[in-house]
Amino acid sequence: MAVELTMARMKIALLRHALHGRRAQTAGTGATLGLLCAAATLYLAFTDLDLLAAAYAVWLLGWVLGPIFMGGGDETLRPEYFALLGLPPRRLAGGLLVAAFVGLAPLASLVALGGLVVAGARQGAAAALVAVPAMVLQLAVFVLLSKVAVALVGLAVRTRPGAVASGLLNGALLAGLAQIWVFLVAFEQTGVPAVVYYLPSGWGLLAVQGRWWALAALAALVVLLLAVWAALLGERSGTTRRSGRARRPMTAATANGAIVAKELRTWSRDLVRNHQLTFALAYAACFTTSPLLLGWNGMLPYTGPIFIVMAAAMSANVYGFDGTALWLTLMMPGTSDVRGRQLAWLAAHAPVAIVLAVACTAVTGGPWPLVLALTAALLGGAAGLVPWVSVHLLVPGTDPHRRAGNPLRTSEDDGGLTGLAYLMLVLVILTGAPAALAALLWGWAGVAAGVVSGAACWWWFGLLAERRLRSRGPELLDVMRTGRKPETTVTSRFDRLSRRRKTVAWYCFGFGAIPLVPQGIVAAVFVANDMLRHTWFLATYMPEGLRYPVAGGFMLLGLAMYGAGLWAVRPAATRQDAPDAASDAAARESAPDAPSEAAARQGAPDGS
Known part of the structure; x- marks a missing residue:
């Protein structure tokens, strides 16, 4: 033992x-x-x-x-x-x-x-x-x-x-x-x-x-x-079998073309990316076809949009998956591979998404405007958000050649990857919301709105990612190389809180939605529609006279948790800011006759 x-x-x-x-x-x-x-x-x-x-x-x-x-x-x-x-x-x-x-x-x-x-x-x-x-x-x-x-x-x-x-x-x-x-x-x-x-x-x-x-x-x-x-x-200690087939050389006439060729080669050869792509495809297909067992095909047209959302979530840490290979881009000052990565992501996913959307919608006969608008908007939104989220919320990854005996282990921070995937799910869905609303209100005009919003998200988020990569590229490379976030002298109010107040704020903001939304608002809706004894909604199990009071109590509890979180953050920050201001004032009063720093730099004599 x-x-x-x-x-x-x-x-x-x-x-x-x-x-x-x-x-x-x-x-x-x-x-x-x-x-x-x-x-x-x-x-x-x-x-x-x-x-x-x-x-x-x-x-x-x-x-x-x-x-x-x-x-x-x-x-x-x-x-x-x-x-x-x-x-x-x-x-x-x-x-x-x-x-x-x-x-x-x-x-x-x-x-x-x-x-x-x-x-x-x-x-x-x-x-x-x-x-x-x-x-x-x-x-x-x-x-x-x-x-x-x-x-x-x-x-x-x-x-x-x-x-x-x-x-x-x-x-x-x-x-x-x-x-x-x-x-x-x-x-x-x-x-x-x-x-x-x-x-x-x-x-x-x-x-x-x-x-x-x-x-x-x-x-x-x-x-x-x-x-x-x-x-x-x-x-586990065995080596990966390598293919003996000769590979066609990559040829490209432009820098972006070279990036696209490199990324497409990676999507075809990296087994982890193969796993992620097929996972998204299988999830979307099985999720929308399973209601066919009940004779309902209402979810089938949305196979393509669901595939796009899942594929974006799986590739949210695209720069982290490549590891320290970012130094190849940084060796060319002023350059960026964001646009090439966006085009490669679309080339790898758009054909599959479009075929799924068109084929599945043709089986059910519609709704064509909504599905096409969602597909266009989500493709552009996902292609823009993938590099943007990756460079802003980078999770340091393991270099592909150092993934050891567990190829699934692409990062040391599983919690960070999971949170990044959930965040990407929400963000990509939000990029498709305007186009979906336009399609529901105006029909085929919503498709044009989806194309415009998708193109705008692709261009705007790509531009933001390019700026971030050019200004913070060395810091990102250091994060991927060491796994540690760079130290900064800029602190927020939350950073200046005591550990106890941080804990209170973290739990209040993190869990306040549970009593407020599902146990409060949603449960009240269920009670109003006579949907009783429903899964985990406590109010639906109460006697008739207690259902609405229990739901209302949960709403108040959720609001109280958010209020407690605000109380934990704001008062402590105010009290900590005050001593800093007082000390600055005392420092200014202690040396009224000292020459200013600007005058000293200009060589002005004392007393002038």
């Missing part, structure tokens, strides 16, 4: 030194959300065991799919770090497994799995005792399934067919989860299906219910997954 405990202590030390600044804030937000989900899962253990089994299935899917979509998962300790120690693969896998239990995600999952103890205690002392090893084994299954899934996808994306296949599979799975309601209605499933108990996520619950074979099955699955992961760790 010496190796395992050493790796666990290494993980603790690394986390202790790494969690500061923005990473600490991101980790705090994630931990809060995770613990809230865990608390909701624990509540189900007191009320409905069927829903508890379904919740554990969702936790399992989160462990398996989450790391794949967010850059390869937690790799604070990488297998490559221990390559020279000569550890056997199973010993290495065991040590990394113990270290994987250290972290915020395992902690939140362990709290959620505490529902097994609650479920066991409801049936007797013996069942409660069985729940304790079931919790540990169930968590080990979660972690090991996550590690095996990431390792398998990492091996798959080392070849082009594997990258394409994994992208298609992951996109289809995520779209299926987003449209789960379709499958429930299609198969007339009004309750929780019994099959969730027999998934690996439900074996712990079966064990506490008296089916002892489930506990043995969990232990056997842990041993099997550990052996599979050890074998995959041995394969």
